[in-house]
Amino acid sequence: MGALRQLTVTQQVGLLFVIIFGLLAIVTGLAFARSLRELSPEVAELTERFRRELRAVWIGTVLFWVAWASGAFIATLLFALMSFLALREFITLTHTRRGDHRALLAAFFVVLPAQYVLAGTRHFDLFTVFIPVYAFAALPILAALGNDATRFLERTAKIQWGTMVCIYGMSHAPALLLLDFEGYQERGAFLVLYLVLVVACAQGVQALASRHVRARPVARHIDRQFSWRAFIIGALGGGLVGGLLYWITPFKPAQALLIGFIASGCGTLGSLVMQALKRDAGVRRWGNRASVTGAVGLLDRVAPLAFAAPVFFHSVRWYFDA
Numbered sequence: 001m002g003a004l005r006q007l008t009v010t011q012q013v014g015l016l017f018v019i020i021f022g023l024l025a026i027v028t029g030l031a032f033a034r035s036l037r038e039l040s041p042e043v044a045e046l047t048e049r050f051r052r053e054l055r056a057v058w059i060g061t062v063l064f065w066v067a068w069a070s071g072a073f074i075a076t077l078l079f080a081l082m083s084f085l086a087l088r089e090f091i092t093l094t095h096t097r098r099g100d101h102r103a104l105l106a107a108f109f110v111v112l113p114a115q116y117v118l119a120g121t122r123h124f125d126l127f128t129v130f131i132p133v134y135a136f137a138a139l140p141i142l143a144a145l146g147n148d149a150t151r152f153l154e155r156t157a158k159i160q161w162g163t164m165v166c167i168y169g170m171s172h173a174p175a176l177l178l179l180d181f182e183g184y185q186e187r188g189a190f191l192v193l194y195l196v197l198v199v200a201c202a203q204g205v206q207a208l209a210s211r212h213v214r215a216r217p218v219a220r221h222i223d224r225q226f227s228w229r230a231f232i233i234g235a236l237g238g239g240l241v242g243g244l245l246y247w248i249t250p251f252k253p254a255q256a257l258l259i260g261f262i263a264s265g266c267g268t269l270g271s272l273v274m275q276a277l278k279r280d281a282g283v284r285r286w287g288n289r290a291s292v293t294g295a296v297g298l299l300d301r302v303a304p305l306a307f308a309a310p311v312f313f314h315s316v317r318w319y320f321d322a
Contacts, residue, residue, distance in 0.1 A: 012190070012248065013068060013189060013190070016190075016193065016248065017065055020061060021061070024054075024058060024061065027054065028054060028058075031051055031054060035051070064192070064193065064196070066078075068189045072120070072174070072177045072178055072188070073120065075174050075177055075189075075192075076116055076119060076120045076174040076177070077116075078174075079116070079170055079171065079173055079174040080112065080113070080116040080171075080174075082170060082298070082302060083112055083116075083166050083167045083170045083171065084108065084112060085298050086165075086166040086170065086298050086299050086302055086306075087107065087108065087112070087162055087163070087166035087167060088108075089298055089299050090162040090165070090166055090299060091104065091159075091162060093278075093281040094158040094162070094281065095151065095154065095155065095158070096155055096158070096159070097146075097148050097150060097151075097155060098146065098148065099143060099146025099147060099148030099155075100143050100146060100148075100155055100156075100159065101146065102142040102143065102145060102146055103139045103140070103142040103143040103146075103156070103159050104159065106135075106138065106139060106142055107135075107139060107159060107162070107163050107167070111130075111131060111135045111138075111139075111163060111167060112167050114130065115127065115130055115131060115167050115168065115171045116171055116174070118130055119171050119172075119174055119175040119178065120174075120178070122178050124175070124317070127171070127175065128314075131163060131164060131167060131168040132164070132168070135160075135163060136160060139156065139159055139160055139163065140156045140160070143155065143156045143159065161277075165274075165303070165306050165307075166299075166306065168310070169305075169306030169307060169309055169310055170302060170305070170306050170309065172309035172310045172312070172313040172314075173192055173195065173196075173305060173309045174192070175313055176188050176191040176192050176195065176309070176312070176313055176316070177189055177191075177192060179191065179313075179316065179317060181250070181320040190248040190249060191249065191312075191316065193248070194242065194245050194248060194249055194256075194260075195263060195305070195308060195309060195312050196305065197241060197245065198238045198239075198241055198242045198245075198260045198263050198264055198308075199238065199263060199264060199267040199304045199305055199308050200304075201237055201238050201241040201264075202234045202235055202237055202238030202241075202263075202264030202265075202267055202268055202304075203234065203267065203268065203271065203304055204237075205233060205234045205236075205237030205238065206230050206231060206233065206234025206235075206237070206268050207225075207234075209229065209230040209233040209234060210225035210226065210227065210230040211225070213227070213229050213230055213233065215227035215228065215229040215230060218231075219272065219276075221279070222272065222275050222276045222279055223272055223275045226272055226275075231265070231268055231269075234264060234268050235261050235264040235265040235268060236261065236264075237264070238260050238261065238263065238264025238265075238267075239257045239258070239260040239261030239264055240257065240260070241260060242256050242257055242259060242260015242261070242263070242264070243256050243257030243260060245260075250320065259312065259315060259316075262311065262312075262315070263308040263311065263312045264308070266307050266308040266311045266312075267304030267305065267307055267308035268304065269307065270303050270304050270306065270307025270308065271303055271304050271307075273303075273307070274299060274300070274303040
């Protein structure tokens with residue numbers, strides 16, 4: 001580990017991407033070989049779902065590599081685009097009326113760019129409170145000016161909630177790129193990669209545990225597979241991955257394991273919250289192709305990150321006083 005820490009930033013990132021792309025290539029080859037066999041309809045469906053998720057991982061990894069190679073500015077733009085698409089997907093599956101147009105336009109074309117500009121210019125104090133304080137007050141005011149009181153509380157709450165998850169939560173991921181503290185200059189990309197890997201691994205472990213560990217569901221009417229046992233196993237799995245990746249972070253092994261466990265838990269619980277929202281919207285998944293809303297399924301993949309990123313960002317910033 002000492003030798004790895006002595007490598008330059010470019011060499012460390014290059015090594016990480018070689019490892020990640022190598023593992024993805026191996027998994028893709030195994031998945032392709034498995035698809036050549038005759039499979040039962042149930043196994044074939046699971047295999048196809050796994051291939052879709054693997055394709056999404058490939059796309060995400062390539063985008064992250066492009067973002068890192070292009071610099072923090074391009075990375076911030078990519079995350080801003082993801083926020084825009086995620087918010088659009090969220091709004092298409094919620095009840096809105098003509099009177100909400102002012103608030104929606106403000107959310108998409110004022111709040112979203114302003115939040116990412118604050119992140120990109122490192123105005124972290126204002127970045128932290130801009131949406132929870134200023135946008136929280138401004139969006140209902142704009143909706144009220146639409147002169148429509150029908151289901152007003154429900155409509156404005158959904159707009160505020162979508163803004164918090166899709167913009168505020170997501171914007172903390174590129175903000176990690178710009179954190180700068182002693183002994184860890186220009187290494188913010190490692191923190192983003194650490195967070196993404198930890199949350200993704202926790203999701204995978206939690207899904208496997210839900211299928212193979214018998215436990216009573218915690219919220220049966222929302223998610224029949226979510227249980228405290230599976231949640232703990234998933235969070236521990238994410239924490240273990242975080243502990244193994246301590247060498248790319250400013251943390252010591254125990255610290256990396258603990259913060260990985262916390263981020264994993266937040267991401268998994270965030271998925272449960274979004275599952276409840278999907279139940280309320282009447283869809284099985286955000287990317288339901290049978291839907292006429294134009295949803296593309298992005299929220300299913302970014303929701304855990306949107307919940308974990310703010311907790312991770314503020315924990316790191318508070319601990320290192322950055």
